Amino acid sequence: MPLKNTGTEQLIKDTAKRLLFAEGKLHATTQEIADAAGVNRTGLHYYFRSRDQLVAAIFQDALQGLSQRLDECMLSGQPFKAKTERMIYVFLKELMAYPYEETFLITEINTYGKKLVANIQSAPVKTYLVEAATAMEEGLIDKTNPIHFLMNLFSLLSYPLIMAPLYKKMFKLTEKEFQQLLDERAQVIMNVLFRK
Known part of the structure; x- marks a missing residue:
């Protein structure tokens, strides 16, 4: 399995953090986070299999x-x-x-x-x-x-x-x-x- 691009992974986490913590969009969907990060939802799910997994990482x-x-x-x-x-x-x-x-x-x-x-x-x-x-x-x-x-x-x-x-x-x-x-x-x- 190829190594994951941690730059994209970090971009997704930083974008989710901005949406959740700075903008107060506590119920942002993975699609909204992917759109804001400029990646497709499949790309987001490559790094985080579910919204719960992404939220846990951000937490x-x-x-x-x-x-x-x-x-x-x-x-x-x-x-x-x-x-x-x-x-x-x-x-x-x-x-x-x-x-x-x-x-x-x-x-x-x-x-x-x-x-x-x-x-x-x-x-x-x-x-x-x-x-x-x-x-x-x-x-x-x-x-x-x-x-x-x-x-x-x-x-x-x-x-x-x-x-x-x-x-x-x-x-x-x-x-x-x-x-x-x-x-x-x-x-x-x-x-x-x-x-x-």
């Missing part, structure tokens, strides 16, 4: 990228507050570029269960939680279970983007106005989480 890439960004932030040598601020910046940048990625990941995890996240490493998270506990003792952040601190951080980052269509409608925000709120979000999150 794994997205989860791996998320884990890598998280690890890099959590294991940096910066002080806890600076590390957290960096994590907020990195995640907001990614979330703004791909506003539907979180929705996609949550949907896939809820649909297919724990097996999708079985390979996530928790060592960087454990290290970060120890640092959060130390920051609590130092009075930098409120005392609580450090897990609550991290869940609050992720919620403050993700929820506004997951709910963006509703918020734009509810608050009668233009795309530009909503983007301005997101630009302000990093400082708002830091003010909510940190005492000083």
Whole structure:
């Protein structure tokens, strides 16, 4: 069997990622993805036998990228507050570029269960939680279970983007106005989480 052209395979995955994560077309068909990638559906099926196989590959890439960004932030040598601020910046940048990625990941995890996240490493998270506990003792952040601190951080980052269509409608925000709120979000999150 001849070697597969990984350039075409990557093009298909990148196109699917754009459609799903950037444009919010979470139910895009293989035909729509093939058309957008400029390949025929037979070509797409050469690399990915089914839509489920393509979605699984995209999911794994997205989860791996998320884990890598998280690890890099959590294991940096910066002080806890600076590390957290960096994590907020990195995640907001990614979330703004791909506003539907979180929705996609949550949907896939809820649909297919724990097996999708079985390979996530928790060592960087454990290290970060120890640092959060130390920051609590130092009075930098409120005392609580450090897990609550991290869940609050992720919620403050993700929820506004997951709910963006509703918020734009509810608050009668233009795309530009909503983007301005997101630009302000990093400082708002830091003010909510940190005492000083």
